[in-house]
Amino acid sequence: MIASATLACAGCATAQPTLKEAFKEHFLVGAALNESHFTGRDAVQTAIIKKQFNTITPENVIKWARIHPNPERFAFGPADRYVEFGERNGMFIIGHTLVWHSQTPSWVFENGKGGAADREMLLARMSNHIHTVVGRYKGRVKGWDVVNEALNEDGSLRQSRWLKIIGQDYLIKAFEFAHAADPDAELYYNDFSLEAPAKREGAIALVKNLQTAGVKIAGIGTQMHVKLDGPSTQMVDDTLTEFGKLGVKVMVTELDVDVLPAASRDRGADVSLRFAQNPALNPYTNGIPPAIQQAFNNRYASLFALYVKHSKVVDRVTFWGVTDGDSWLNDWPIRGRTSYPLLFDRSGEPKLALSSVLETAKKTHVK
Numbered sequence: 001m002i003a004s005a006t007l008a009c010a011g012c013a014t015a016q017p018t019l020k021e022a023f024k025e026h027f028l029v030g031a032a033l034n035e036s037h038f039t040g041r042d043a044v045q046t047a048i049i050k051k052q053f054n055t056i057t058p059e060n061v062i063k064w065a066r067i068h069p070n071p072e073r074f075a076f077g078p079a080d081r082y083v084e085f086g087e088r089n090g091m092f093i094i095g096h097t098l099v100w101h102s103q104t105p106s107w108v109f110e111n112g113k114g115g116a117a118d119r120e121m122l123l124a125r126m127s128n129h130i131h132t133v134v135g136r137y138k139g140r141v142k143g144w145d146v147v148n149e150a151l152n153e154d155g156s157l158r159q160s161r162w163l164k165i166i167g168q169d170y171l172i173k174a175f176e177f178a179h180a181a182d183p184d185a186e187l188y189y190n191d192f193s194l195e196a197p198a199k200r201e202g203a204i205a206l207v208k209n210l211q212t213a214g215v216k217i218a219g220i221g222t223q224m225h226v227k228l229d230g231p232s233t234q235m236v237d238d239t240l241t242e243f244g245k246l247g248v249k250v251m252v253t254e255l256d257v258d259v260l261p262a263a264s265r266d267r268g269a270d271v272s273l274r275f276a277q278n279p280a281l282n283p284y285t286n287g288i289p290p291a292i293q294q295a296f297n298n299r300y301a302s303l304f305a306l307y308v309k310h311s312k313v314v315d316r317v318t319f320w321g322v323t324d325g326d327s328w329l330n331d332w333p334i335r336g337r338t339s340y341p342l343l344f345d346r347s348g349e350p351k352l353a354l355s356s357v358l359e360t361a362k363k364t365h366v367k
């Protein structure tokens with residue numbers, strides 16, 4: 001084992017271009033932010049964000065449960081701070097997310113009399129939520145993950161309460177409400193595991209259905225919460241190729257590379273998955289072995305080589321976090337693990353993988 005601090009790239013900070021500079025001809029590069037980032041509470045990470053990224057996504061503060069916890073109450077404080085931070089720093093600001101099966105309070109789906117809301121009630125709530133949230137940041141938040149994770153792994157529509165109560169047109173309605181609230185905002189569909197062929201096909205059908213219905217969809221987001229060994233480079237390549245034919249922007253929206261042993265055969269990013277703590281599944285508490293580190297560098301390099309190859313359609317690449325210490329993967333699907341999925345270590349030092357990523361920007365591309 002070697003300590004993670006020694007894996008940092010000495011001198012990188014001064015000798016290298018930043019991510020946003022290196023890829024400026026290719027795509028935007030961003031990160032998901034939590035409150036300590038945009039309130040300045042974590043000065044080290046805030047400095048990294050300002051220096052490296054030109055687009056930001058809110059990790060949690062615009063999710064329904066956070067911004068609209070009760071029927072009559074919107075809690076805009078943290079979201080306002082997030083948007084102000086992005087504006088102060090000239091960043092392309094993303095809103096995440098308007099309609100999701102997760103992190104949505106139960107009252108949304110209930111009628112207040114002990115039963116389920118009906119279609120009209122739920123549509124009215126969706127409309128009110130989207131108009132209020134998108135309307136508040138009209139012209140400031142430039143792109144919205146309108147619907148998040150609507151698909152099952154086999155490519156069929158997830159049996160969420162949105163689908164069960166409203167029916168399949170809940171997706172169309174969500175996009176229509178968002179477009180009405182801010183006609184200039186870019187509207188996206190976002191999901192994980194879209195490199196798997198069945199789910200990829202489901203996403204393509206979903207986007208085509210929206211387009212056929214005349215919906216203004218500007219982009220599709222493939223989250224890319226990936227492992228060291230999967231999905232394969234070929235699967236990623238195929239997905240970017242197929243999505244590139246849809247006539248919408250393609251975005252990598254939640255990138256991280258998980259080096260820890262899998263807790264189950266499920267390779268997705270479903271937040272509801274939970275497993276008990278087990279030391280065998282948390283092997284790198286004192287740092288990661290050189291072989292794993294090398295595999296991590298190679299994995300990031302091959303992913304970015306693909307993003308550059310497809311930069312004609314890839315518009316944005318966003319990491320799901322800034323430094324390893326803050327990543328959601330320290331607590332999912334097992335709480336309290338030591339994870340190493342990002343390009344900056346727990347001290348905020350750039351890892352060698354950052355250099356591997358930056359190297360790929362030198363490759364030729366067509367935009």
Ligand code: G3I
Nearest residue numbers: 059060063096102103148192223254269270271320328332
């Ligand atoms: O803030 C509270 C804290 O006060 C409380 O003590 C603690 C107890 O568990 O919970 C804290 O909230 C947690 C929050 O993250 C902030 O850390 C929630 O429990 C936890 O559920 C929440 O997890 C987030 C998850 O989405 C669910 O919303 C992760 O941070 C976030 O990274 C993750 O992001 C999702 C994307 O939105 C969609 N795609 C998958 C991706 C990863 O799951």
